[in-house]
């Protein structure tokens with residue numbers, strides 16, 4: 286990963302090296318307490334056929350992809366944080382978890398040439414990507430989706446990534462907004478909302 290631009294998440298870790306482990310313990314505690322941490326996964330599960338191929342982009346410790354795998358989908362998770370990927374491997378050993386930078390996503394190089402039916406990008410991953418790399422992250426999504434496949438991206442709109450800029454990046458990446466929501470439980474989007482869930486379809490390339 287030479288000359289790559291570190292994500293804002295990595296900058297946060299440089300300032301606070303214990304943050305990833307704290308994050309892992311926080312979610313493991315929520316699970317132990319019986320909290321529902323898989324709401325985003327249930328929404329994505331409702332959008333795809335049984336046994337779909339799903340990429341968990343910026344998977345963290347695998348809370349979304351782990352659930353999707355447990356209900357029968359084939360999941361690959363990618364995250365730039367090795368501590369979180371270690372935790373994902375421990376908690377969901379049957380899933381493929383990879384350390385990698387989404388702005389340089391090339392799963393074929395990892396021996397995974399098959400495209401995905403859906404990509405889920407939950408938990409403020411895009412605002413945590415380095416600003417200059419966010420459109421490359423979305424381009425990577427378009428490259429890894431099958432024709433007609435969808436990316437579902439959710440993030441807080443008060444985290445330094447404005448919705449108009451996001452939608453311009455979406456268009457430039459070859460993705461089309463199919464539906465904009467305000468929450469993962471399907472409240473419609475309205476201008477000025479503090480959270481967005483965007484369902485994006487890979488734009489079709491005209492034949493001939």
Ligand SMILES: C[S@@+](CC[C@H](N)C(=O)[O-])C[C@H]1O[C@@H](n2cnc3c(N)ncnc32)[C@H](O)[C@@H]1O
Nearest residue numbers: 292294343344345365366386387407408413414
């Ligand atoms: C708040 S966490 C969310 C993790 C997970 N999606 C979830 O919802 O539980 C944000 C994640 O985005 C990842 N991330 C940010 N930029 C990234 C990049 N360029 N490539 C891969 N992962 C990235 C971070 O490493 C971190 O795990």
